[in-house]
Amino acid sequence: MVGVSPDTIKTEVRKLEEVVPESVVKELEGSLLRVGRERAITREQLGEIIESVKRAYVNAMVEPGEAVGTIAAQSIGEPGTQMTLRTFHYAGVAELNVTLGLPRLIEIIDARRTPSAALMTIYLKEKYARSKEKARAFAQKIEMTTVEDVVLQTETDLINIVFVLTLDRSRMQRRELTPSKVASTIKGALKADALIDGNKLRIKPTTQSLSELRRLATKVRALPLHGVKGINRVVVKMEGDEYVVYTEGSNFSEILMLPEVDWTRTVTNNIHEIEAVLGVEAARNAIINEAVKTLDEQGLDVDVRHIMLVADMMTTLGTMKQVGRHGVSGEKTSVLARASFEITTKHLFDACVHGESDRLNGIIENIIAGQPIPLGTGSVELAMRREGEGGRK
Amino acid sequence: MSVEFDARQHVLVPKHEILSKEKAREVLERYKISPHQLPFIMSSDPVVKAIDAKPGDILQVSRNSPTAGRAIVYKYVIEE
Numbered sequence: 066m067v068g069v070s071p072d073t074i075k076t077e078v079r080k081l082e083e084v085v086p087e088s089v090v091k092e093l094e095g096s097l098l099r100v101g102r103e104r105a106i107t108r109e110q111l112g113e114i115i116e117s118v119k120r121a122y123v124n125a126m127v128e129p130g131e132a133v134g135t136i137a138a139q140s141i142g143e144p145g146t147q148m149t150l151r152t153f154h155y156a157g158v159a160e161l162n163v164t165l166g167l168p169r170l171i172e173i174i175d176a177r178r179t180p181s182a183a184l185m186t187i188y189l190k191e192k193y194a195r196s197k198e199k200a201r202a203f204a205q206k207i208e209m210t211t212v213e214d215v216v217l218q219t220e221t222d223l224i225n226i227v228f229v230l231t232l233d234r235s236r237m238q239r240r241e242l243t244p245s246k247v248a249s250t251i252k253g254a255l256k257a258d259a260l261i262d263g264n265k266l267r268i269k270p271t272t273q274s275l276s277e278l279r280r281l282a283t284k285v286r287a288l289p290l291h292g293v294k295g296i297n298r299v300v301v302k303m304e305g306d307e308y309v310v311y312t313e314g315s316n317f318s319e320i321l322m323l324p325e326v327d328w329t330r331t332v333t334n335n336i337h338e339i340e341a342v343l344g345v346e347a348a349r350n351a352i353i354n355e356a357v358k359t360l361d362e363q364g365l366d367v368d369v370r371h372i373m374l375v376a377d378m379m380t381t382l383g384t385m386k387q388v389g390r391h392g393v394s395g396e397k398t399s400v401l402a403r404a405s406f407e408i409t410t411k412h413l414f415d416a417c418v419h420g421e422s423d424r425l426n427g428i429i430e431n432i433i434a435g436q437p438i439p440l441g442t443g444s445v446e447l448a449m450r451r452e453g454e455g456g457r458k
Numbered sequence: 459m460s461v462e463f464d465a466r467q468h469v470l471v472p473k474h475e476i477l478s479k480e481k482a483r484e485v486l487e488r489y490k491i492s493p494h495q496l497p498f499i500m501s502s503d504p505v506v507k508a509i510d511a512k513p514g515d516i517l518q519v520s521r522n523s524p525t526a527g528r529a530i531v532y533k534y535v536i537e538e
Contacts, residue, residue, distance in 0.1 A: 086523070086525070086526030086527055086528070086529070087526060087527030087528045088523075088525070088526055088527030088528075089526075089527075090527075091527065321463060322463070328463055328468065329467050329468055329469055330468075330469050332469075332470065339470065341504075342465065342504060343465045343468050343470055343471050343504060343505070344465060344471060344499075344503040344504045344505040344506070345499055345500065345503055346470075346471060346472050346474070346499075346505065346519055346521070347465070347468060347470035347471045347505075350470045350471075350472070350521075351470055354470075369524050369525060370525060373523075373525075377497075380497075381497040381498065382497075382498050383497075383498035383499050383500040383503070383536055383538075384500060
């Protein structure tokens, strides 16, 4: 008995692509080729295998009218009850503060503008990623240093109306700063004059008033001298065969601009920044990655399909919308559906004022109205043409 | 952005392509829908700008899916 050739297996399996996704086709092709090498597969057997794979796949598909959203909600919600409710400790990568568990998941789904613990993973270009010194130097370069970080002591001299800073030499040296550099940044950024006096910096406001001095004092302390805005702490870590830079705080657009950075792989956990810089499709991927990471980290096994559905719902309107009152649930077309979620009276009042009508197309509306719901078998309606009447099809 | 920065080459960004008029019509006919029933993408989206798509275009997005390998989605470009 002669088996079919590998080439026929390939062409036959490829025909499945219309029905079955790529990953399944590849898997089937791989295993058929492997089996084909050990023993002959006849043409009929091949046809039968392909046919049964197709049947199995079609059977496993979600039926039209299935309540996938409810299933996703339950599948994420139930394991969610077992998640860490609060995180106190620093965990994960090298002592960086990471939000974990339920708070993080809520943050992702609520599409918060800023995560409570922003974190960037910066990959470097080959030249910098291989050398510890170069990676360190880069980390040093982006870490934000404010005047406060290099100052030992501050005094407010109310008689002469001067603000005096005592600089810390060793801390400045580590950051490659000099008193004159600090002085010139202060002069450049604020309406003040800075005089160097040994280890001290005397800062004089241009308008000689006490209130101006006070205002200046707070401004001087927070003045960034060096580094990228928002990057508060930097940790360099060996990962595989390259050095990766982790940062507390995030500034995606500025970091990507730096020549040392491999901007094709660098990511942040601030999904809004990803949306702004890379677009809504990248934001969708980021939502999925972050949610999966959070759930995995807690040892929960939730099927990605549920998370993908949530991410799709959050991004289908072209911008990221939270799941909740100001997003997915708050933008439903039906008044009754919106009112049944949160802030009932507001939705009902507004709908009255604007003269909205509810077509009772959705599920919630029909439950409220006490009618069969358009779900599963209920989503099919019967149209009939009676004898003697033309009517539409 | 650095000179060579291109959002399209980031690992998180799937491939976006503008569909020709005929292809777009085919897609709409296949699903029996009108364009506004597709998921939207803003004309201000960095990737939309990079491929120079205009409002009214239909994009084909080839996502890398953890379940399907490759999944194709169509998006309708809307004005912001």
